[in-house]
Amino acid sequence: MISFTLSEQQQQIKDMTHWFAENEIRPIALEADRLGYVPNDWLDKVNKMGIHLNTTSLKSEDDKSGKKSKKEREGNRMGVIATEEIAWGDPAIALSLPGAGLGGPPIQSSGTPEQQERFLTIFKDDKPRWGAYALTEPEAGSDASAVEMSAKRVDGGYVLNGQKIFITNGKRASWVVVFATVDPTLGRAGQRAFVVEKGTPGFECSRLVDKMGLRANETAELLFTDCFVPDENLLGGEELYKQKEKGASGFATAMKTFDSTRPIVASMAIGIARAAYEYTLDMVKREYPKQSRLIHVAADQLAKMDAQISAARLLTWEAAWKADMGIANAQEAAMCKAYAGESALQVCANSLELLGPVGIQDHIVEKLYRDVKVFDIFEGTNEIQHLVIARRQYEPYGIRV
Numbered sequence: 001m002i003s004f005t006l007s008e009q010q011q012q013i014k015d016m017t018h019w020f021a022e023n024e025i026r027p028i029a030l031e032a033d034r035l036g037y038v039p040n041d042w043l044d045k046v047n048k049m050g051i052h053l054n055t056t057s058l059k060s061e062d063d064k065s066g067k068k069s070k071k072e073r074e075g076n077r078m079g080v081i082a083t084e085e086i087a088w089g090d091p092a093i094a095l096s097l098p099g100a101g102l103g104g105p106p107i108q109s110s111g112t113p114e115q116q117e118r119f120l121t122i123f124k125d126d127k128p129r130w131g132a133y134a135l136t137e138p139e140a141g142s143d144a145s146a147v148e149m150s151a152k153r154v155d156g157g158y159v160l161n162g163q164k165i166f167i168t169n170g171k172r173a174s175w176v177v178v179f180a181t182v183d184p185t186l187g188r189a190g191q192r193a194f195v196v197e198k199g200t201p202g203f204e205c206s207r208l209v210d211k212m213g214l215r216a217n218e219t220a221e222l223l224f225t226d227c228f229v230p231d232e233n234l235l236g237g238e239e240l241y242k243q244k245e246k247g248a249s250g251f252a253t254a255m256k257t258f259d260s261t262r263p264i265v266a267s268m269a270i271g272i273a274r275a276a277y278e279y280t281l282d283m284v285k286r287e288y289p290k291q292s293r294l295i296h297v298a299a300d301q302l303a304k305m306d307a308q309i310s311a312a313r314l315l316t317w318e319a320a321w322k323a324d325m326g327i328a329n330a331q332e333a334a335m336c337k338a339y340a341g342e343s344a345l346q347v348c349a350n351s352l353e354l355l356g357p358v359g360i361q362d363h364i365v366e367k368l369y370r371d372v373k374v375f376d377i378f379e380g381t382n383e384i385q386h387l388v389i390a391r392r393q394y395e396p397y398g399i400r401v
């Protein structure tokens with residue numbers, strides 16, 4: 001049996017990140033949504049405070065140094081605990097915090113030691129910096145194996161041509177992990193992952209996308225035109241791709257990433273749901289007429305919302321715990337991502353209903369309702385998460401779904 005009581009250190013992280021969310025993020029959340037960006041001076045300030053969206057804390061320094069035994073590793077659990085609090089403050093600002101973002105885990109899991117040093121240490125800089133992850137294309141979203149962006153082998157490196165869409169922090173990123181194919185007829189085996197640095201000739205941001213939710217967070221379209229990337233930026237180096245029998249490919253790198261990032265994304269959805277739930281509970285307690293039938297209806301709804309949030313959190317913590325222990329967690333990662341995204345959407349919808357006319361534009365819950373929708377889309381839609389789960393259920397019977 002696993003204990004889900006927070007350790008002293010985990011409680012400290014939770015308290016510290018909650019304080020930051022309440023005092024530094026919440027006060028600017030609605031204004032950032034209105035503006036459509038997070039102000040640079042605020043980002044400078046939090047960078048100096050050492051606050052990052054630290055997806056690479058998936059392995060803490062102690063984990064990496066091997067000082068901690070498997071049993072003591074807790075980077076993934078720390079990650080989901082902290083992320084829930086930060087997203088409670090505001091999910092768009094959480095995604096805009098400086099750091100490697102979704103680009104961190106592939107470099108950490110597949111990069112050579114030299115690449116890890118080169119790309120993951122830049123975030124300690126005085127200036128805020130970002131990393132990004134570019135898999136999605138106009139014709140390749142859920143089906144990541146359909147990537148069309150080409151990588152042509154040339155002397156000393158590769159030439160990339162193609163387009164990537166919906167890339168979080170793609171414009172401001174110092175580097176982007178980009179997935180491309182050396183030969184589309186090879187399917188997954190033909191894929192490679194490259195780290196493309198800002199300023200590389202032939203690499204540009206063609207536009208920023210205007211979105212319904214997460215408006216303060218930048219989502220970019222990227223264009224690669226005869227973009228030369230040197231050998232040393234091929235993630236994992238040629239050696240990695242020679243290990244075909246081990247299933248090495250850019251596709252495998254992209255998939256491995258999801259096992260650690262889906263619990264992080266799930267914890268963001270939980271933070272959003274909790275923010276909406278807490279606001280609504282407080283308002284119902286203060287504003288609804290006592291002893292009315294209405295308050296019983298609200299109590300029933302709020303009890304269901306509370307249970308959904310707790311269930312999503314338990315699934316997420318289990319997925320994070322398994323990742324810390326080095327136990328395969330693809331199924332739990334898919335389950336928590338699907339359940340947290342779906343239930344957070346329901347919680348925000350119920351909150352809006354209970355708030356009635358309060359839930360109008362320029363209100364925190366209205367914003368959360370717009371923000372939460374994408375959590376059943378990015379990092380794999382809910383249908384794709386269900387497919388991941390179903391495949392594991394049917395595989396033993398030789399049935400392919």
Ligand SMILES: Cc1cc2nc3c(=O)[nH]c(=O)nc-3n(C[C@H](O)[C@H](O)[C@H](O)COP(=O)(O)OP(=O)(O)OC[C@H]3O[C@@H](n4cnc5c(N)ncnc54)[C@H](O)[C@@H]3O)c2cc1C
Pocket residue numbers: 102133134135136138140141142143165166167168169211214219374377378379380381382383384387
């Ligand atoms: C705000 C935002 C930020 C994003 N950030 C990033 C990022 O940083 N990097 C990145 O690479 N991508 C990013 N994405 C892209 C995101 O991951 C994709 O939108 C997502 O994977 C879905 O792909 P798609 O939009 O092409 O939809 P499609 O794949 O075209 O899917 C359309 C619909 O069909 C369903 N569907 C598709 N295939 C199946 C199937 N086999 N079985 C059942 N149903 C199916 C889907 O569930 C969905 O409902 C971001 C997207 C958004 C909106």
